[in-house]
Each structure stands twice: as structure tokens, then as C-alpha cells.
Amino acid sequence: MFQHSEKSQKLLATLKTFMAEHIYSNEQKYAHALHSAENRYAPMPLMDELKAEAKAAGLWNLFVPEDHAEYCDHGGLSFFDYAPLAEEMGRVLWSPEVFNCNAPDTGNMEVFMNFGTAEQKERWLKPLLAGEIRSSYAMTEPQVASSDATNVQLEIKKEGDEWVLNGRKWFITGAMNERTKIFIVMGKTDPNHSSRHLQQSQVLVPKGTPGLTIVRPLTTLGYDDAPIGHAELVFENVRVPAENILLGEGRGFEIAQSRLGPGRMHHCMRLIGTGQRALELACQRVESRTTFGRKLSKHQSIREEISRSFSDIEMARLLVLKTCHQIDTHGVQATLDMIGATKTSVPLMMQNVIDRCMQMHGAGGLTEDYCMAEGFNYARWCRQADGPDQVHQMALGKQIIQRYAESK
Amino acid sequence: MFQHSEKSQKLLATLKTFMAEHIYSNEQKYAHALHSAENRYAPMPLMDELKAEAKAAGLWNLFVPEDHAEYCDHGGLSFFDYAPLAEEMGRVLWSPEVFNCNAPDTGNMEVFMNFGTAEQKERWLKPLLAGEIRSSYAMTEPQVASSDATNVQLEIKKEGDEWVLNGRKWFITGAMNERTKIFIVMGKTDPNHSSRHLQQSQVLVPKGTPGLTIVRPLTTLGYDDAPIGHAELVFENVRVPAENILLGEGRGFEIAQSRLGPGRMHHCMRLIGTGQRALELACQRVESRTTFGRKLSKHQSIREEISRSFSDIEMARLLVLKTCHQIDTHGVQATLDMIGATKTSVPLMMQNVIDRCMQMHGAGGLTEDYCMAEGFNYARWCRQADGPDQVHQMALGKQIIQRYAESK
Amino acid sequence: MFQHSEKSQKLLATLKTFMAEHIYSNEQKYAHALHSAENRYAPMPLMDELKAEAKAAGLWNLFVPEDHAEYCDHGGLSFFDYAPLAEEMGRVLWSPEVFNCNAPDTGNMEVFMNFGTAEQKERWLKPLLAGEIRSSYAMTEPQVASSDATNVQLEIKKEGDEWVLNGRKWFITGAMNERTKIFIVMGKTDPNHSSRHLQQSQVLVPKGTPGLTIVRPLTTLGYDDAPIGHAELVFENVRVPAENILLGEGRGFEIAQSRLGPGRMHHCMRLIGTGQRALELACQRVESRTTFGRKLSKHQSIREEISRSFSDIEMARLLVLKTCHQIDTHGVQATLDMIGATKTSVPLMMQNVIDRCMQMHGAGGLTEDYCMAEGFNYARWCRQADGPDQVHQMALGKQIIQRYAESK
């Protein structure tokens, strides 16, 4: 009960060792390399070294689920078993890439696994699984509330043997990265279709296709999240061959639906680790600092806030685990309530946990000297990722009301 | 995983049926009977009928744990397996008594099971298990912060063959009830003992012993919680025979420690049910009421609050379950962190859930027409029961800081 | 600036002295008298004595505004100048009646002053001003969201020379009180009128009129608020003469509008005093109590919560004062935004302030031994009084959005 498989436990032990030996010890080096890089989105030698180490340690593509076991060496992991591993990676924000487990590539690889043709898999999935290239998923648009996926407006028109794309996207994670080679683009092929869920399609657009411009990187709370980052893109008469469509015309919404549930959970898993690490740092801080003749750790308000943070993390983690377990056993569609509850609870709780932990660090807590401020930013934008929490609360609230409105 | 034993599931099904047939349907009758009673602490025929029904349905003494299986017919239940049953009972505040599962009798019965002599068991435990008498546990004192159990001041002096008690207690749950026959009283037999944890003893004081006065019932937020209630007591030269001591002189603190962990968990289990029912009532309400031309259920703020309440209840429930599971597998002492987290999180969360649900009911939500206001009171005083949350956060915070202060 | 007139300051000084000499010193006596009363809604000799003292001290009808100076001896007070006096009275929940300043009589008296005929004033206003009789204002109905005053359904039909009333009301404050002699009743005289604001009228119904039944008192959070209380009423063919209409047919909404703004402010003024007193009690408590070897007052979390409560009270008070000043200078209609902000902020803030102060008192803080629990109840139901806060936030939010949607 509440216990992970032996495989998961072993991987976690290996991962913890790896984090201690290769990740924490390289945090400053990584920060320095990024800080002094001429191009913040260029490949970083340190990252490539660490990836090689991770592969060698058997810590590669841990996100691959059991039903796609053929794509990994570890035999696949259930959501429930992957959760503690993703949490561990969440302790250092840039570490998931080391294990080829970072967003948005994991979600994109799953799209290829689920919906790609043999050829598409060969060309894009294979190098993605090898960590040789990166990818982007282009859905959000600046002009519409993209949380309602039926709102996207980018036009995808058939002209002869080609699809022609016109439109604008933003918050396209990974687009700036130099190794990113392929974009999965959601748009409308049939905007007048009577069913709002059959108007969309998704097509593959290789980076460098004429007419596709990366306008600018975007920051959130001052962070550019390099080397992955979030970009604004413009599509002007971007042409790709007919076979670049995924799954088929009119099936874009279907792909989006299948992709987003897991992505939300991965963010939440990692955020638990981000919050947990902030808590641990805070514990070390309050034990090491004295004000007004008393160790911070002896102030009652500090103890109350540490206590509250511990409880919040514990509850958030349990919510993630139960939701994972339910996805494993009943699938995403039957778990939309719990996914919604998780998506709208965990980021906000972790934002608050980290806020308290930063405060215990004095002014330094807000700076780059600690990982907390960046973790705070991660939690904060997750409250917007895949649509603002409020949109998910709307759906969840409606579902719960229906469930109980009739009961006694 | 997250799944209860078949036995627990069957009992829950039976219990749910019983609630539907015998409890919800009698809520108004019960309220009316209590309201019009001359003595609010006297036995109520309706309750006695329901107890007989519950016994007949095999829903009796469900709280009895596995290691005391000899005291019940169902073979004993782990904490984890009892949790959903207690939650179900928490939906109607007076219902636990129907199943002989109400505080403080459950805790007192466990004290007798664990520490009573054969004679004590025969005289007190047997009728308690049969639901024929009730009991009280007298620990809290008005003049000291009783959350620190070493603070109690009631004096217990040996004089010849007798213990002589002098002191004052309050918030003594059940003391007013006419069927209450026995008080377990914590006091100091050796106030100068060098160990602060060996100064206390617990002795049995039958109701009616000369010198023991029930001063008055106490209300919390206006509720007297009759027919169980909370009372203030005075002990003036109250004499009981030497054999009325429990376990032995100087072992009162030890008994208190063993008793309180489970008690806290039981409150939290029930409060989940109290909150859950408030949520369900709110769902029914918002679906049935229209303001400003729109069903309440269609207002976005209502949906957000329902969503938030669902998530809070889910997290609170998971926290309770994990803590229960840890008690089952590692014992109370190894679970103090999780018990502390539960005790300081669940009542406050349920108070807030219920507050929102009351608000959705308009002014009526605060009245006796719904069970919510009384549930709110229950959640509120649980933030004080067994000591204010802050005391538990002090201990938990200290423990967590120690745990992580050394780690990286 | 932020300074009250000399008259207001003098009255406040007199009032503070009066509170010290006559009110605080009688709190226990009052509680005891009410507790042991056979009829909790009957006149209490202590109250009558105190009223006589208050009159003699010139502390009578302090609520009377300047433009109705003829109805009082003090020349009338602006809202701004009355605020600190009402705050002072709010420190003891039953004290406003001592000064003839309690709801709902103050609001009702203003209705008579503004809209009553000479005869109506003679018959009802005069004894109300003298404190000889009490009154009720019957607006809220159990079946409709009465916060939208156009929703009321009680039928008022003209039959010959009479109005005939049929319907149900609840939360009718004061109705149970034995001295209450007159009800101002809002209902619909023309339910089909094309303007939703001209369908309503208000008529005067003397207590004892055949067909008018007081069904029951209602409690909120367990309190009956006797001797004033809140009741449910049924009107079955209740007949009153034609001249009992106030202001004129179809003008009920207009009266309601004019009455409610000031009433909300009075509640908020008093609640500041209720919260302030809780803060003062908490300060005394934490200075007098020691836990774990340290005065409570030295615990950092206590200091933070005292600090937060002080700040909250200060802000709430300023919000009340600015709103009062704006009503004084620009009238109620031009101050609806600030009235809404006050009504939806102050009760919730005071609920939270009192919650913290109760918690600092341990279990006792929830009981009748302190005034806090009852104050908590007052703050809580004010979040529902005159409609749930959410309704007022709806109107305020809409107004603010309109104000700024065009600006830059």
C-alpha cells in the first residue's frame, strides 16, 4: 500500500545516488556555464556529458510507460512508479533533460509512439529517444483562450500535395533550443466542421521550413528558462508535404486530449520535488542562522511554517500518487476529476511552500544563489500551463456538482 | 493500492445502507427529540432503538482493532480499514454512538483493553462494549496548558488504602450524560518526581463518588453537544480504593500517550465525512437554486469553490489513510510526524470546506436546518482538542527541521 | 484629518466611562440572567436599569443622523462621527440596546423618520425612540434569494380598505422579543408591473394581527441571539388597514434601498469593536499564560498573529471611516462601491481576527466564558446579512470593471 514496485524503488535509489554525485555537485557549474554562454539556447557540453553518464547508469527515458516498453531499456514504468523518479528530478529544474525526461519532449515522444507512422517514428522519434534532437509542441496562441483547444485559429489548408500553415503561436517551449528540429503544430483544417472537436489537425513542421519565424523568447517572472525556453512563432505560408499530418485530418483534438493529461501530471510530480527541496533547504537554513539571540529554528512561527509545508507537500504528493494509480488502472478519461484536482492544487500549494521557504532565507532567498526563486517561477507558470487553473476548476466543479446533485 | 480489505468494503456497504435507512431518515426526529427533551443528557429512546438495529446489522464496535479482536464480533479492523467506516459515520454527528463508536468511549474502552485488570474490564469494559454505560476521560484543566500533559495539576494522594483526588477539570466530554458511570482521571501522584513523565497516574472514579461535582456544561460556538457534551468538574477530597489505579503509579503519562494518537485520527476520519457531506449538500443546493437568472451551479465562482472543496477533501482523506496505514505497519510512535500533520491539517481544511458550503446555502446554511453549522463547530473545536494545533506544529516542525538540517 | 468632531469625541469619552462602569461590570450578571431566564425573549430588569442610566448619561439614540436632529437630544451625528461610538458598543454584543442603538430598531426608526406619516410616527416612532417598544423588518424569505430584493414573493393584495398578506419570512430579527410591537413587511403588491423595482410595497403589521404566526426562533452557529433573536414567520390572510402602507404602493424597493446601506455600515462599525476587544483579550491572555517554559507572548508566532490582527483591524476601521465620510458628503447612492467593499471585507476580516484570538485562548476561547465565540458568530452571519457577500461582490466587481475597462 502506497508502495512502489521493486523496480521503481531500485531506480529511485540509483537516481538518488546519481543526483548526489552528478547533479547537485554540478549546479554551480551549470549555472555559470549558462550565465556566461553567448547563446543561451546552444548545446552545453556539461549537459552532454551528464546525459552520457545517465544513459550509462540506466537512467534513460524513465518516462516511457509500460505499454510502450519497446522504446526503452527498463521495461516501462507505470505512472505510479514513475512519480517518485520525476519528483526526484524536480529537485533540480534542469536535471530532467539529463535523463531525457523533460517537457515537452516526453509528451511529444508519446505522441509519436501513439500516433506516428513508421516513417515518422524513424525520422523523429528515434533521435528524440536518443536525446540527439529536441522538439516542440505548438498549440497556445496569443489571441485566443487556448485552454479551450477548440479555439485555436492557426490555419492549415490543403493545397495540392501540401499543407499550408498560417498563424501565430506563443509559449512554444523548446522552440529556441538549437537542437530542436521538429514542431508538432495544432491548427484548423476544417474550421466550419459541424463538430467543434473535428475541426483541428496536427501536422509536423521541421524547423527551418521557410515561412516559420521564431519571433522572440518569452520570459515568465523574469526567467527565460533557457536553454529550453518559451518562444513566440509566426507561420506565414509554411508548406509541408501531405504525409506530415499526424493520425489524420480532423483528429488534432483527439491527439491533444491524449497528450495533456500525462503532461500535467509530470509537472506536478516534479513540482513536489521542487517544493520538497525548498523545504529541506529551509530546514538547513533555520538551523544555521541566529537572530535576536535565538536560532531561527527555535522560533515558533518557523516551526509552524515548516510543519505546514511538510503537511502540504505530503498531501500534494498523495494526491499525485492516487491520481497516477487511477490513470494506471482506469485510464486518463476515467480520471479527469483527479487530474483536474491535482493540476489545480499542486502548483499553487508548491508556490506557497516555496514562498515561505524563500522568506526564511532572507533577501538571498529570492536570488540565483538558491534554486528556490526559479522553482517559484516554475510553480507559478504551471498555474497557467495547459490553461489557467480556473478553466480546469470550471470543468471539475461542473462534474462534481453533477455527481452529487442527485444523491442524498 | 489505496484499496481497503474485502471485509472493510463489505462493512462499508452495509453501513451505507444502514445510514440511508435508519440515520438520514431519522435526523429530523432526532433533532426534534433533543430539542424538546427536558433533560438533554438523558437517554433517548430513538437512540436505543437504533443501537439495537446496528447491533443486529453487525455494525457494532467497529472501532475495535485487530489486536483486540476478542472484544468484537467482526474480528477487528486495522486503522486503515476503519477509516472509511468512521468517515461514513462522520456524515451525521450523532451517529457514531449508534454503532458504539463515539468519542470518548472508544478511547476509554481501548484504555481498559490495554491497561485494565480483569476485574476492571469486567466491571467497566463489558458494559461499555455493550453500550449500556458511558464513560469520560478527565485530563484537560482550566488553569494550565493541558496540551502539555505534564502540566496537569489535579492532586492524587495516597491515604491508607485510598487515593484522594483534589482539583478541577474541564472539557470533560460525556460527563453530563446520564449513562456515564465511570471517569478515568489523570492527575499527579508524585509531583516532585525527577522525571516529568513519571509524576502522573490515572485512576478510575465512579460517577457519584462523594466530592465529585459536575459544575456545568460548556458550549463551544454556542453548541452544548448534548447528549454527550463537555463539562467542568470539581474534585474535592474524592476518595477511591487503591485498586482503582490504572496500570500502576507513575504510569499516567504513558497511558495518555497511547490513547491520544488514535483519538486524533478518529476525529479526522469523521471530519472527512462531515466535510464530504457538506460538499454534497452544497452540490444539491447550487443545482436547485437560481439567482439573477442563472442557476447557482453555473456561476464560475461556485464551480471553483466546489472544485477546491473536492480537492481539499481528497487530500485530507489521503493524508488520513496514509497515516493510518503507517500506524498499522509501524505503530503510533513511528508515525508521530504523520499524526501531527493530520491533526493540524484536516480540521482546519474541513472548517474551511464547510464554511464555503454554508455560504452557498445563504443564511439558512448557518442554522439548525442543515447539519453544516454543527459540523463547522466540530471542525473548529478539533483544532483545540488534545491541545491547540500550534502545540503539535511546534513538535512536528522541530522534528522535520532535525530530519533535514543535516541532509543536502 | 481622520479626526472626529469635538462632540463625537466627548460622547466617546462619556461612552467609554459608561462601558467601564456599567457594561463590562455587568457582563456576567447579564449572561446569568439570560441563561436562567424562563423566557429568553422577555424584558430583562437589568437591561431596563441600564437603559435608564444611559438616558441619564446623554447616551441615547446616538445613531440619529444630523438631518433628523429633531428626534434626539444630541443634535444628530454624521456617519463618520457615529462610527467610533458604534465601535465602542460593538465591544459587548448586547450593549447597543442599552443606548437604543441596536439593529434592527435603528434602521426601522430611520424608515419611520424618512417615510412615515405623522400618525405612523406618533404611534410607532415615538415609543421606539423612547425604547419602550421594539420592531422588526421582514424582508428575507426562505424560498428565494432575497439578496435580490426584487425576488420577494410575499403577496400583498388590496381588498377593499385593507391589505391582505400571504407568505413566509425568516431571519426576522427581533420578532421573538416580547416588546416587539410592529413589523415592517416587504412584499409584492403588483407582481406583474413592468418595472421589477415597482412591484414591491412595505406595510406595517402590528404584532398580534390575526394570521401572523411566529413559527420558531432560528439559530446561527448554535446561537439564538436572544433576547432579540431571528425568527421564521408565516402570514396567512393577515389583514391591515390601507393606511398601513409606507410611502405608497410600489415604493417598497425604494425604501429597502435607502434602509440597507446604513444598516450594513452599522454592523461593520460594531464588528470593528468586537474584533478590537478580541485582540485586547488575546494580548492579556498571551501575557498571562506560559507554555513550554515561555510566556505565550514571547512566541514569535503569537507576535506575528497579534501584529496581523492589529493591522487588519486598523485597515478595516479606516475602510469604515472613509466610507462613512463619503456617505456624509456624497450620499449613499454615490458610495455604493465603498459600501460594497466594506460589507464584503470587514466581517470576514473580523471573523479571522477573532478566530486567531480564540485559538490563543485554548479550548476556553470557544466557550461562553469569553465574548469571542459569540462575536465570531456575529461576524460570520454578517457575511450573509443583507445577502451573501458574493452578491455584493458581483455588483461591486461589475462596477469596478466598468470604471476601468475604458481607461488606460
Place this chain on the structure above:
Amino acid sequence: MFQHSEKSQKLLATLKTFMAEHIYSNEQKYAHALHSAENRYAPMPLMDELKAEAKAAGLWNLFVPEDHAEYCDHGGLSFFDYAPLAEEMGRVLWSPEVFNCNAPDTGNMEVFMNFGTAEQKERWLKPLLAGEIRSSYAMTEPQVASSDATNVQLEIKKEGDEWVLNGRKWFITGAMNERTKIFIVMGKTDPNHSSRHLQQSQVLVPKGTPGLTIVRPLTTLGYDDAPIGHAELVFENVRVPAENILLGEGRGFEIAQSRLGPGRMHHCMRLIGTGQRALELACQRVESRTTFGRKLSKHQSIREEISRSFSDIEMARLLVLKTCHQIDTHGVQATLDMIGATKTSVPLMMQNVIDRCMQMHGAGGLTEDYCMAEGFNYARWCRQADGPDQVHQMALGKQIIQRYAESK
């Protein structure tokens, strides 16, 4: 009442016009200039143009208080009268510099006005008042809780005719700026003095003095706050002449005390404007955006949050104003309670207001496309500026407890 002097009102009108004509219209230009600057701390031509315009418009050195009227053209302004002007400037974070009203220069200029010699004023105050140079105030140290000013450790030793400084400082606002020419440095001249408040002195250290190294800029939540910024400094045998001491040896704490109260208030005044603008932007946003077939402005949760934000801003503003008025009439020392309440309430409230407003903007709300994220950062670090809120709550809580512990 609540009304500003005619002078203040006139200046506000002029300032509003200036903001509309010169500031809002240049926000994009300013952002672009900074973004594309090679040196983010170098003078920006746009800023110099705007400063000239502001001078010409009579909007220069508005912060100068009445008792230093000789240093400005407008005759000096009370705190109360300056508040709305500072609020207006707070709407655009970089605008205070346009009016020579930005931190830390305003505080430093006041230090010179209050404590500088004629020579010091001539050399430093004059060009500061003219906006020709900038200055820094070096107090916070990374190794000690600098919120307790007696903790600073930087060593200031007399050697012959010189002071020799050794130590480390951080969060030194303005230090990176190319125009910054002078640092006011707090350190210990007599670390063994029996009075902890007489150990400190403040000396003037011109930028460029050998031994003074600017180590690095610091970011908070990802922002470097260029061109003013916050830096870390090292002092290694930095030598300045004896006359560079301010006020006299051992008087550093006294200077710090006098400087910090006003500084805190200025931050709070500006933050009101930052929050107010976020609210206005949110109102425009929700009126212009439609989701799920309904304007955002019609969603009830949006209205509730707009309502709550309006109320919070109103209360925060009133708290600032009352505190200002009290400083004006009774001085800083007699207003420490209200300054503490303001410092610990307003930044947190504005952080929450802005958080809500960002959320209403979708993902874009977190980016550089709006001013909100940067405003959020400003509010967040103000909760640490001059010491974490908790330190101020400790002092305020203690003071309030003392005030009321004796009263009834």
C-alpha cells in the same frame, strides 16, 4: 478629511498628464532600449530626455519634505501630500527616476540634508538633487541578519587621518549604475562599545576608491532591476579621509533609524500604484476577452476577485495615508506601530492583488508584455526589504501586547 492639499492635488493633476503624455507612451521604447542595451547600467538617452521634461513641468524632487523646502522649488510636501504622487509614479516602475524620486537616492539625499556637512552637501547632495549623479546605501550584509542593524560587521577602523573599511555587503541598490558616484556605508567603528547602538558609524566612500569591488549584480525572481539594480560589494582596505564620516563616530545607528521609516513608506506608496494599475489592466482584459461563450467580465469569480482587489487596494491606501498623516503630525518615532503595520501588510496585499491580475491575463500575464510580473517582483522583494516582515511583526506584536496586556 482624507483630502490632500491644493498643492498636492495640482501636482497630481500635472503628474497624471505627464504620465499619459510621456511615460505610458514610452513604456515599449524604454523596454526596448534596455533590452538591447550593451550595458544595462549605462545612462539611457530616453531617461535623460524625460528628466528634462519633468524638470520643465515642475515635477522634480517631489519627495522633498516641508522642513527641507530649501532644496526644492515646490516648497516641500508633507508625507500625506506626497503619497498620491508616489502612488502615481508606482504605476510605471522605472518612472520615479524621471522625477528624481527613486530609491535609494531619495533616502540618501535626505541623509545628506539631515546630517551632511556643508562641504558634503556641496559635493554630493547638489548633483544628486540635480539628477546628475546617483548614490547607494550600503547596509545589508550576506552573513548576518541585517534587519537587526546592530548586526552589521563591516569593519571601519581609524588609521591616522583615514577610515579603513573591510567587509562585504549585498543588495546594494544602485551600485551597478554607471552614474552612481557615492556610497554611504554602514559599519562598525567600535564593535566593543557597551551600547549596541553606538558601535556603528556611516562613512562616505566614492565609487572607484581602491579596494572597493562590485562583485556582481543580484537578481530577485529573475529580475536584475537594471539600470538601478542590486549588487554585491567587497571592501578590502578601502581608505577614505577622516572627514568622510557622517554626523560623527558612533552615530551610524541613529542615521539608519531616521532613514528607514520614510523609505518603507515610499515603497508602500508606490506599491499601491503598482497594484492599482494591475487592477485597471485586469479590468480592461476581462472586458475584452471571451471564453466559453462569455466575456470574462461576466464570470462571477472574476467579479469577486476584482471586488476583492479593489477592497484590498483601498484598505492598503488608507493604511498608508493614515500612517503618513501620523508621521507628519507626530514624527516617525511615535508612529512605529503604524509604520510596522504598513510595511508588513501592503507589500503582501499587493503581491496577492497582482497575482490575481496576472492570472486573469492568461500565460501572457507572466511575461514582459505587461508590467505586472515585474510589479509582482517588486512587491515580493519589499517583503524582505529592510528586513523580512517577520522581524517587523515581532516588534509590532510585542508593542501591541504591551499596550493591551494591562487594559480591560
